[in-house]
Amino acid sequence: xxxxxxxxxxxxxxxxxxxxxxxxxxxxxxxxxxxxxxxxxxxxxxxxxxxxxxxxxxxxxxxxxxxxxxxxxxxxxxxxxxxxxxxxxxxxxxxxxxxxxxxxxxxxxxxxxx
Numbered sequence: 001x002x003x004x005x006x007x008x009x010x011x012x013x014x015x016x017x018x019x020x021x022x023x024x025x026x027x028x029x030x031x032x033x034x035x036x037x038x039x040x041x042x043x044x045x046x047x048x049x050x051x052x053x054x055x056x057x058x059x060x061x062x063x064x065x066x067x068x069x070x071x072x073x074x075x076x077x078x079x080x081x082x083x084x085x086x087x088x089x090x091x092x093x094x095x096x097x098x099x100x101x102x103x104x105x106x107x108x109x110x111x112x113x114x
Contacts, residue, residue: 001097002071003035004069005068006037007036009041020066023067023069026082052070057075069082077094082094
C-alpha cells in the first residue's frame with residue numbers, strides 16, 4: 001500500500017500551495033510513507049490523476065485540482081476530505097492505514113471498542 005499525493009509544483013494558487021503543504025507536512029511529521037506525484041512536471045501523472053478521480057468527486061466544470069490523495073490506485077479524497085479526517089482524529093482510517101499505538105486515533109478506537 002502506497003499513499004500517493006498528487007500535487008502541482010508550479011500552481012499559481014496560494015490556496016492550493018497551502019493545502020498541498022498541509023497534507024505533505026502532516027504525512028512527513030507523522031512518518032507516514034507517501035509518494036509525491038507532480039502533475040505540473042509530468043503529463044502521465046496529470047493524466048492518471050484526472051482519469052482516476054471518481055465522477056462524483058470531480059468539479060462541475062474544469063478538471064480536478066490537487067492535492068488529491070490515493071492509496072495505491074484507490075481514490076481517498078481531496079484536501080477537504082483529508083482536513084475533515086484530521087479534525088476527527090481519523091487520518092489513518094481515511095488513508096486506509098492502521099493507526100500506530102499511542103496515537104490519538106488509536107486511543108479513540110480503543111475507547112470505542114471498550
